[in-house]
Each structure stands twice: as structure tokens, then as C-alpha cells.
Amino acid sequence: MTIVNLTKRTAHFSFMALSILLIAACTTIGNEDDAPTLFTDFSQSADFALQKSEILTDPAKTEWALVTIQALTREGQYDIANSMIEELDTTKLTVQQQNHLLLLRAENNYAQNKIDSTLEIMKRIDKNAISKEATVHYLKLKAQLHIRQQETQQAVDTLLTLTPLLTVKEEQQYYNDTLLTQLSMLPSSTLDEQTEQKLPTASLSDQEMFVKGWYSLGSVYQRYKLRTNQLIQGVETWKGIYPNHPVINLMPTQLLNLSEAQPYTPNKIAILLPLTGRFKKPAQALQYGISNAFYNQTSLQNEQYANESSNPEQSEIVITGQFKTTPPNLSFFDTNKMTMQEIADQLHEQEFDFVVGPLLKPNIEHFLPLVTDIPVLALNSFPLDATGQASMTSSIHYAFPLSPEDEAEQAAELMFQNHHKMPLVFAPQSDFGKRASAAFEARWKALLDENNSNATNAVTYFYTKDVNYKNFLGKALKTDVSRRRAEQMKKMSAGRLKALAKNRGNTDGIYIIGKRSNIIFFKSFMSVVVNPYAKKIPLYASSRSHEMDLTNTQDKELEGLTFSDVSFLVNEDGEVNKKIQSIWPKQRYSTLRLFALGYDGYSLIDQLKHLQVIEGYQYQGLVGELNLDNNNTVNSHLTWATYDEDGELIEVTTPTSIK
Template identity: 25%
Template sequence: MTLFLRTTTLLLIGISLFGCTPKDSIITDKTQAPTDLVTTDDETQLEPTESAGEHMELAALSTGVDRNKHLLKAAQILVHQKQFELAEKQISEINQELTSSEEQVELQLLTAEIEINRGNARYALKLLNIARILPTEQQIRLMQLRARAFLDSSYPLESAKTRVQMDKLLTDQFDQELNHQAIWEALSLLPTTSLQQISNAPLNTDFLGWVELAKIAKRGQVDWQYLQDGIHLWRQEYPEHPAAKVFIRELGNKQIELIDQPRHIAILLPLNGKYAQVAGAIRDGIMSSYYQHPDKTFQPKISFIDTSDNQAAIWNYYKKAADQGADFIIGPFLKSAVDILTRAEQMDIPTLTLNYASTQTKNSPNLFQFGLLPEDEARQSAELAFRQAHTHAAVLVPEGAWGERLRNAFQQRFEELGGTVISAQTYTPNKNDFKQPIQSMLNIKQSYSRYRAIQNVTRTKMKFTPYRRQDVDMIFMAATPKDARQLKPQFKFHYAGEIPVYATSHAFTGQLNKQADRDIDDLNFLDMPWILNAPSQSKQSLIKYWPEQQRYTRFFALGVDAYNLIPFLGRLQGKTYERFSGQTGNLYLDPFNRIHRELLSAQFKRGIPKLIDINTLPVNLVIDDTTPIQQPIN
């Protein structure tokens, strides 16, 4: 059965643009082989492998500069054919002392392309730090590779900027169209908030035009009818923009894309019992989106089925929804029920759960898992800290499974990026004194031990200041608001006040409390747009009509996104670069149909959370110091 059934509504194509083009054909730039790479003999064209082999044979029979030239030519062919290991072997045999400056640049470009395809994009960016003036074709290759490496290193803004600069050098229409699609894919990865921040910065007209078009498409993800008007106004504002020549014309030719919509949505929630308040917040979020949806033609029937605490009977509730005629299901909420559903090889009714299974397994293509996964936040804390040039972390998490999950997620991602976790400690939550775990984490206990040992030997009183470890440049802390307000000041008391501290959204209640939150000033943390942005229409409704739900405000946002996501699931499932800019985060789907959230970055100042501007975030390319780096050619 297809993802959505029966009724169709209009979803304008601008949400994705050129959605039928596979990603690999976009981000793998079209690099032309040198004109002499293919030779002919008796009107018969040789295969590229034969040409590479010929140059390797000639290299074996040559010496000096001639040998270098044949090895370089063979490497060029092999890289073009994606035979990277064999290409690297040819490069390793080149005598660097006999290469010209142009050949040195070519070697750096070839090596960078090899590293990108190996997954070493950050190392490739170091290789691509070439400052000298290059011929146009080589400059284009340099910028193509930098754009690819930026994207693979999770710097989509820098990738898009590079491609916009490169666009002026391209003369072939096909190359331009590929480049425009790649610009679009990079900008599609960014949430609405980041796009707004970018558009507020000084930009050249071409790049600003791309950003404004991306903002229109993001708004069109929910407000479908706005998209046509937005594009029309954009064309009036940017009549000479490169995208207006072909990109928008093709968009205009397609105009709309039909996406199936459900006519009857059944919602499975434990509306009574232990989880009633949380479930109530999710229910209210769903209904808020239902009533406030911009397209009034999208008015499916909504049915609520109370699962209460009997999650083991989830298939009975699923059958009840089917008997009532539901063609889409939201829920269940509890992990145990999601675990049961994931064991099914096939589900007839598309289902969006509100939690995640205990294990990550391939399940029915009609089963999607969505929730507030804390591991996503821990991984992004690692990314934010690393991007801000921190590479040696201390970790402090609460005792128990939750703290262990966050520590593991942070450490795994931090080490993937090239950082090192120097020290990790646990603490007992809900205490006022965290001296012992903090001292252990910072090695202050060892400092006291050394002091006592010296005092025992000298038998004299000495002035003593404890000395913390100096090999830590950041702290990752997992804590609730109460514990965070206790822990942060105690870091300062223990001589670590200048070390940046990073945390997940759990350190913030989600409601402004300037007096209490002054204790966590300078704390770097992540949270959802629902919390950090100006109140949306849905949030204003929550404050007005459901003030008692403020405690569960993030679950209200979960309900908002669960409803708005439904028409977009097929697009997320089909395109790896696609993101839904929701209230709970920038949402994307992994190969296991699990929806992940990319959150916004913020820092507390005078007790108030302030968004970190994406324009101010540096690009950190720190890699292992033992990795050899070719110096840029000046």
C-alpha cells in the first residue's frame, strides 16, 4: 500500500525543486577528463583503463620529469574513474622535488578528491587551502571540491556560498544547472531560523536571492498556497538572478506536485492514567495544527483512541483504527508499544509513532518513528563544541541509563569529529553539593593528595591553591534545570569557571526565569525553535487556551509537528538532503525511518537564552596532529 491513500491535495514543487534528480548526481561534480586521456588506434577508442595502464607502463620506462608526468596523468584518469586506491599509489610514486607549481596544485586537488571520497572531508579542506591565482578550469575544480568537502563536513552554508561564487565562472548551461541544484540542496539543509539569520547579514545579491527563495520554500512546507505568490514576488525582486533563467522557469512549468493526503487520521494516546498530562499536551498540539493549518481544504477526520496504560494491546488499538476507516495513524506514545509495532514486517496503514523503539532495526516502510530523542541533542552538543574549536572534553552526567545514553552519544560523535574525551564522571541528581564528582572530573582530588603528601613530609603549613587539570577545554553536562543551576556555579568554585560548558535542552525549563537562570549564564545549549524563536501562532494558542500545559510545552510542539509532518513524510523518505523546518527542530529521516531533529544553538546571557547566530560560527577543521598536511601554495 502506498504511503498515503485516496485523497490528494496540492503541495507546491518548490518545497524541493528538481526533486527527481538523485543526490549523487548533484553533489558529485562533473569533472571533465583531460582531452588526451582517451586515444584511438585504427579508429577504435580505447577504454580509459587502458589509457591509465599505458601511462603507468610508460612511467615504468621513464625517469625524472617524464616519469612524473606519466604518473600524474595516470592518477588523473584513475580519479576520474573513481579508482582511488590505485590513483593514490601513482601519486605516492611522484618525485615532489621535480614537480612544477602547477603540478603541485594538481596533486593537491587529486589528493583532496581522494580524501573526500574516503570520507575525510575535513582533511580535504585543509588540502584545498590554496591561495594562489589559478587558471579558470583549475579554479572551478578547486571550488567544486571545496563545496563538496564543506557539505560533507556539515557546513552547508559555506558549501552554498562557495558554489554561488563559482557560478560566475561557469559557462556551460548544464554545469550551471547542476550547480544551481547543488546550491539548493545545501540551503535546503538549513532551518528557517538559520536562513533568516543569514539573510540579515551583508550578502551579495545573488546569494541573498538564493536564501530568500529557500525561505519561501520553507514557509511553503506548511503554507502551500503561499508558495506560488512567494515565487512570483521573488521573480519581481530578483529578475536578473541566475536562478531566474532556468531554475525558476522549470519550477513554474511543474507548478505543483500531487501528494496523497489521508482522509481519516486515528491518534493513539494514553489519555488516562500515568501519562495523561503528557498525552494531553500532544493531543492539544495536534488539534492546534489542525485548526490553524493554512490550507482549509486539508481537513481530515480526526479520531482519538485512548490506549491508557495497556500498551501490550497495541495491535487491538491498531485494528480498531483500521475498522473505523483510518488511513493514517499517529501514535502510540510509549516505547514498549513502539517495540511491538517494529516487529511487524508489514503494516497496511501508514503510522507515525511518538517515540522510538529500543533497538534500531529496519521495519515496515509504512512505520515512521518520531519523538524527542535526547541522543540527537548530545550529538549536536558535540558538533557545536567542536565547531567552536574545542577538542578536549570533560563529561559530567547523572547516574543511570539516561545519563549513560547521553554520555555515549556525545562521546561517539565528538570522537568521530576528531575530539577526545579526557575525563567522564557521574553524579547523583537532586543534590546541593556536587563537590566529589566535580573534583574527580577535574583531577582536583589529585591536587589535594599531592598537597597532603608534601605537608606530611615537610610538617609545615603551606598556602595552598588546588590545581585543576589543564588538558580540558570544554565540559559537556547533562542535567535538569534544578541540577544545572547547582552545577554551573560549582564549576567556577572549583577553578573551572572559564571552561565553556555545553548542555542539552534538558537544562532549561522552556520558560523564562531570569532570576533563577542567571546561575547558568554563559551556558551553551540546544533547544527547539518552539522554545527559542518568537512565539508562533500555535504557541500563542497554547499560552492563551492551555496555560496549564506550559509545563509540557515541548510535547505540545511534538503534537504540532506530528500533524504538519504527515504530508511531508514521502518527501523526507525520498530525498536525503530534504529537511522539514518544524517546531521541534529541523527534521530529517534516516534509513530506518526514524525522524531526527537538528536543534538551534543558544547561550544564556543575564538569565535569558540568546540564539547563536549561524553567521558567527567558525569552521573548525582540527584533525589528528600526526596526519601529514600539505602546506598551501602561495
């Protein structure tokens, strides 16, 4: 075995070497010499574009090189794109080309979730020196950066500049939806201030009317989004005030099909939880989350009603109508003390009109057929039918699971979008580990089939409580075989050959399902087992790895680990996290996850119809971004974060493209 140690200099591809490699892979040359317009959705591949840049002379040569960089980023070949950017950076470029190259560099960094470096590059771009297509691209990237940074006002300002420049219907729809969402997140005082009639309407320019109209629509949506009848009236009134506003031709998705999205407004809500017995503690965490959401929502509604009653003139559009200020009656049922039949009989007898729960799958399976006439949000998955598909018994029944299987599937999606080709899964030898790893493997296989990928199937290795981490990793990564071969070669050469064990060459990512202690041991033994000169294998983990660091050392030991968790726990410095930690301190993260599930479970009651009827509608909860699939199951998109060298969390998302 020969081990070659590459220096940084020899490992860096020169532009010429890269050109030769890519040209060799190409088979045909097109006849057209004009490069496609940069920052548009062209069809040419990176290989084709690079070939063009090699056979032509300037100015076409440089334009094709810039197109190649855009194509490489789009294809996920970030390192090669960066090599070309650095090479072009040393050549003579026009002022416009220099700024286009900066924008391409920013896009390449953004696609890899390098937010800080993207922001720095964006500051260097001269907006007056770029093409109109580049301007649109720049504004799209700027808007998404502001949204990622939760800079709502800046995002609104950028989107108001961007949306009039768009010409493709799908893009117009996406950014109209995004703009309304961002507007609704502004303080109501800001929206009202922007819609005050400071000048006669006839004195306002078209641009001023455009901006004012958007703020007014945002105010209507924010004020009435949970009161469908008033929202419908408010939108119609708005159209009468702004009959020529461009958004009328493509209204945001949130405002479509409103008549079918009348929310549930129950008067009596039953909460079904196992409040005694084995699952008492998890049930109490859910109960606390549900109760907290109930009191917060009641307080918010009363405050909003008081503000509207005392200051109706503050908003440009005020729709009068019934406003429910009496909170619903909340009753908790212990599913360990009553049978499902007994509970169903009591719910019908006392005319309950909504149910949250049950929690346990056997109870869900027995309960749902008994209450087909009552809306139910079960706090777990639906039972499966003979084909393995979720089986709901009524269109008014919904499921809200927070399961390791869902988490594993999202890990597979992230690793696939991060361009891993052969992932390994390390899972505990238990029913939990088998279910989660099977979900990862199945989702990974589906992604391969959907994308005609040449990546290989995921492979799972199970570990036990008393696992020998060194031996386990040696077998999983095949370094034990490599080490034996290295020792044999060393003996054959009478000790003259120095060889290092080589890890399994096609393993480029590992998903670990385990507790924090497992992760720390795996990570520390990786440095012993894996060739130190080889590229580090990225490690991903489930939420089980995320715990409160009471020693102030463990987070630093997990440097580089990427994990998923419910949204509010990842945002450690967020206001929601701080508030919950203050009123319910020193709780395990596993308990707080159930709190979040309960909180969102109650909060979803008046959101379910919107999720069910309005295409593309999403709700941001404590768990994460929530939507509803065709089987009435609430899907939770968890948040991902990575530990840096100081043990601090850096929030990440899947590799991002500019829409």
C-alpha cells in the first residue's frame, strides 16, 4: 500500500489542470459561441460551459467562464467553483465582470451555508455596476440573507424593491408569499404607521402607492389571519382601496381559498394523556406545554380585542364582527384510568368539539374509530394499514408525531443534499435503533431512486451498551483490514516501509443515533482509528446528542458535529427559550421537546384548516416549521446546528439555492 501525503500546494487544482479534466469528460461542442445570460436559469452544464471558455477568446471566453462558475455552484461542485473564482480573480476583468464574480462568490458561499462570509462579500458589490439580471439575483440573495438573520424590516424593504422586477410567474408567487409573511411579522405599530394617510391618495406616486398598499395588506393579514370571515372582508375592502395594485393579479397563497379555511373554534377541548403510570412524566411535560399555549393564546386574544376596541382608528382597514374573547373550556382525561370507549362516550355526552391526543399508538388506534364526528389532533402517528401507509379514519382527524423515524429521514435528506455518496449509520442495538436506522435507509434509497443518483445505499452498524468503540469503528470503516495489510507489508519490507491504516474509501458521512456520551466516544476514537492524513468524515447526529452541557466541556468536544433538534432549543439565546427556561428551569432537553410538542399541539387547533386547504401554507412553531401532508399528518421540519471550536452553536440549513 502506498500512502501519499499531499501538500496544500499540490492538492490545489490549477485552472489549466481543471480544464483538462473537465474537457476530457465532455463529448460534444455546441455551435453557438454566445454565452447564456449570467444569473438566469440556463440549461448548459458546467462541463459544456467550461469547454466553451477553453476554445474561445475574450470577451466570450470570460463570459463562458463566469457561466461555468454559476453552473458548478448549481450542480453542487462548490470546491471546483471556488478554484475557478480564485483563478479568474487574478485575470483582467471589466468592472462589471469583477462585480459579477463577487456575486458568484457570494452565491457559492451561501449555497454552503457560509453566511458570515456571504454577508462580507455582498458588502463589496457595486450595485450600479451589475446587469439587470444580476441586480435581481443580488436582491434575491440579499432578501434571503435578511430572512435568515431574522432582520424582518430589512427583508421587507428588499422584497419591495425586488418583486416589481420579477417576470416569471412562479417567482412572483413565491416572493409575494414571502413578502406577506415578512410583513405580518412586523410590529402592528409599524404596519399602522406605514398606512396612515399622510398625503391625499392622488398626491402619492405609483411607487409610494405600491409600498403603502403592501403594508396595508400586511396589516389586514396580521390582524385577521385567525378570523377568516373578517380576513375575507378585509381583503375585499383592501382591493377597493387599491384597485390597481400589481399584487391583485397574483395574490399571496395565504389569501387564497379563504372561504374553505374557516378555522376550528372549539368551545370544549378534551386533552387525552396518560397522566398516571409509566408515561406520567412525558404526559406532564405535554400537559404543561398545552396549558402554557392556552394561557398565552387567551392573553394575546384579550389584548388584541382591547386594542381594537379602544383604538379602532389606528388601522387603515378595520372590520367589525364577532371576536371570541371567552376562552374554550379545557378538560384533561387520564387515558390510564379510562378506556377509550368510556372517554368517547363521555365526549359525546358532554358535547366536546375538539380533542388533542391520545399520545400512545394503541390508544390512537382504538380511539379514532369511536369519534369520527369529532376533530382530533393525535400526538403521535396514525396506525398503519396493510400496505404500511398511514390510515386515518376521518378527514377531520390529524396526527402530530415527533418521532425518531421522522428525524432520521430528515438526516438522510440533509446528507443527500450535502452530496454524500456513501453514508454509514451507527445505531443502538434496540427496537428504537432499528426503527430509526431503517427509516434513514429507506429515505436514502428513495432519494437515490428519485434523483437517479450513482451514490450507494446506506449501511447500518449496530452497537451495544458495552461496545468497544475502537474495534467497532475498525470494522465499520474497514481500517482493521487496512491495518493488517499495512503490518504485513511492513514485515515484508523488513521495517523499511512506513504505512498508515487507510479508512474505508467510500465512506463520506456518518449519521449517529445515540446519546451524547456515545457521540463523544465515537468522535474521540475516530481520531485514533482513522488515518490522520485522510479527509475528516463529517458526523451527523440525532437530537439525543443535544443536552445541556453542565460541565462546560462537552460542547467543545463535539466540535464539527451537526445535529437536529426542535427549533427553540437550537436557538439557545432566543427569547422563547429564555422565557421557558425561566418559568420551568433545569429541565432536561427531552422534557422540553415534549413541552414544545404540547405547546404546538394546542396552537395548531386554529391553524389546521389553513394547513389543510391553503397550498404551501406553513406554521412556525416551537418544534419547527410545520405543514400538513395529504394524509393529514403534521410534518415537523427540525432545525440543524453545528458545534464550533468554542462549543457554540452555529445554525445551519440544507445547502441553499437562490429561488
